[in-house]
Amino acid sequence: xxxxxxxxxxxxxxxxxxxxxxxxxxxxxxxxxxxxxxxxxxxxxxxxxxxxxxxxxxxxxxxxxxxxxxxxxxxxxxxxxxxxxxxxxxxxxxxxx
Amino acid sequence: xxxxxxxxxxxxxxxxxxxxxxxxxxxxxxxxxxxxxxxxxxxxxxxxxxxxxxxxxxxxxxxxxxxxxxxxxxxxxxxxxxxxxxxxxxxxxxxxx
Amino acid sequence: xxxxxxxxxxxxxxxxxxxxxxxxxxxxxxxxxxxxxxxxxxxxxxxxxxxxxxxxxxxxxxxxxxxxxxxxxxxxxxxxxxxxxxxxxxxxxxxxx
Amino acid sequence: xxxxxxxxxxxxxxxxxxxxxxxxxxxxxxxxxxxxxxxxxxxxxxxxxxxxxxxxxxxxxxxxxxxxxxxxxxxxxxxxxxxxxxxxxxxxxxxxx
Amino acid sequence: xxxxxxxxxxxxxxxxxxxxxxxxxxxxxxxxxxxxxxxxxxxxxxxxxxxxxxxxxxxxxxxxxxxxxxxxxxxxxxxxxxxxxxxxxxxxxxxxx
Numbered sequence: 001x002x003x004x005x006x007x008x009x010x011x012x013x014x015x016x017x018x019x020x021x022x023x024x025x026x027x028x029x030x031x032x033x034x035x036x037x038x039x040x041x042x043x044x045x046x047x048x049x050x051x052x053x054x055x056x057x058x059x060x061x062x063x064x065x066x067x068x069x070x071x072x073x074x075x076x077x078x079x080x081x082x083x084x085x086x087x088x089x090x091x092x093x094x095x096x097x
Numbered sequence: 098x099x100x101x102x103x104x105x106x107x108x109x110x111x112x113x114x115x116x117x118x119x120x121x122x123x124x125x126x127x128x129x130x131x132x133x134x135x136x137x138x139x140x141x142x143x144x145x146x147x148x149x150x151x152x153x154x155x156x157x158x159x160x161x162x163x164x165x166x167x168x169x170x171x172x173x174x175x176x177x178x179x180x181x182x183x184x185x186x187x188x189x190x191x192x193x194x
Numbered sequence: 195x196x197x198x199x200x201x202x203x204x205x206x207x208x209x210x211x212x213x214x215x216x217x218x219x220x221x222x223x224x225x226x227x228x229x230x231x232x233x234x235x236x237x238x239x240x241x242x243x244x245x246x247x248x249x250x251x252x253x254x255x256x257x258x259x260x261x262x263x264x265x266x267x268x269x270x271x272x273x274x275x276x277x278x279x280x281x282x283x284x285x286x287x288x289x290x291x
Numbered sequence: 292x293x294x295x296x297x298x299x300x301x302x303x304x305x306x307x308x309x310x311x312x313x314x315x316x317x318x319x320x321x322x323x324x325x326x327x328x329x330x331x332x333x334x335x336x337x338x339x340x341x342x343x344x345x346x347x348x349x350x351x352x353x354x355x356x357x358x359x360x361x362x363x364x365x366x367x368x369x370x371x372x373x374x375x376x377x378x379x380x381x382x383x384x385x386x387x388x
Numbered sequence: 389x390x391x392x393x394x395x396x397x398x399x400x401x402x403x404x405x406x407x408x409x410x411x412x413x414x415x416x417x418x419x420x421x422x423x424x425x426x427x428x429x430x431x432x433x434x435x436x437x438x439x440x441x442x443x444x445x446x447x448x449x450x451x452x453x454x455x456x457x458x459x460x461x462x463x464x465x466x467x468x469x470x471x472x473x474x475x476x477x478x479x480x481x482x483x484x485x
Contacts, residue, residue, distance in 0.1 A: 080306035112274035209468035371403035
């Protein structure tokens with residue numbers, strides 16, 4: 001999985017029927033401190049993530065292994081909201097810190 | 098999924114039989130403002146997208162999860178036409194704006 | 195799918211039995227004008243492509259969806275020969291032009 | 292598989308139910324000498340790896356082939372702890388060296 | 389598939405049980421002349437390749453389509469040893485040349 005930050009939302013009314021009901025969030029890659037860096041992508045949300053949160057997202061076929069995304073044409077899914085990240089035992093990111 | 102802009106079309110008469118009937122569109126990566134940037138690829142169209150539209154496309158095996166692309170040798174599919182993109186609550190792209 | 199140009203051939207007599215009978219072609223990425231750019235890879239041919247032709251190739255598990263590549267350890271397949279590419283309605287590449 | 296070094300840990304209490312019980316480790320790409328270089332990612336641990344160890348990780352659908360990750364929305368898994376790496380017969384990395 | 393050169397070996401005694409019995413080789417990307425360039429990765433060997441040989445390797449789920457790697461957490465496999473590479477009809481690489 002990769003670390004990302006939810007930075008926005010995407011609305012698409014004309015879409016494949018299998019996408020109905022999925023929330024599509026704009027995610028930008030983030031580093032271990034929670035600072036954005038890297039590419040922007042659009043992920044289906046399976047955990048109720050909100051704008052500004054640091055999340056983990058999975059790509060590829062693994063993105064279809066959550067209940068919400070099973071058998072859907074989804075190649076990125078947010079499947080966890082990060083509470084904390086530590087590097088070599090030192091805290092680097094804490095949610096609501 | 099990634100954001101892209103449909104920039105053209107590709108015609109291929111000699112192809113794997115499983116591709117018959119699929120519309121192949123030329124897509125270039127786009128940013129949150131709808132400006133093109135990034136690679137060019139060829140995606141099967143599952144939503145009736147046209148040249149100039151901002152779309153979402155899925156890659157890999159997820160590209161075979163739409164009705165039109167099931168079990169076909171397709172690794173990129175357009176599965177949504179973007180109406181709007183907002184970053185931190187601010188509109189960045191609006192269709193027909 | 196990505197646009198590529200067939201630039202050569204690869205011979206490999208010692209290989210996994212599942213590869214027997216597949217033609218392996220050397221492909222280099224190409225742009226919308228048919229000029230080479232990008233990486234070199236080796237793809238199985240499912241459409242009778244020849245050196246010098248502009249083709250579409252699929253990567254990943256989608257490369258195993260043609261009749262010739264089903265269940266084989268193949269991660270790139272040529273599944274179409276490009277006749278023409280147009281960008282914003284303007285022709286950019288024409289086969290035999 | 293790619294060579295990586297376990298550099299930290301990630302805690303996420305709100306996550307897809309399929310992730311329960313998996314240990315999530317922060318991994319940074321490493322070279323043949325065991326020096327870090329390359330991207331940071333989050334992998335599920337299937338072998339009891341600890342911070343500071345050089346490991347092999349698999350990506351994509353292959354990451355779901357271990358007993359711990361079967362059918363889970365996991366796209367990176369640590370599936371081996373490296374004892375030694377040799378290049379052209381010369382040792383380059385030795386665990387606990 | 390991509391062209392690579394086998395440059396070394398990796399030993400890992402603590403690993404997922406599904407990896408038992410697989411030989412893990414260090415592979416570095418190579419160009420059409422057989423010169424190394426590009427990333428280093430670790431691939432399972434399905435063809436008896438040795439250090440110094442130019443090989444083809446497959447990535448992703450296709451890496452699990454050989455007899456040796458079926459259903460194993462392997463995302464790169466060597467599935468052919470290259471005899472020769474020709475570009476536009478001109479030989480560029482010959483084994484044992």
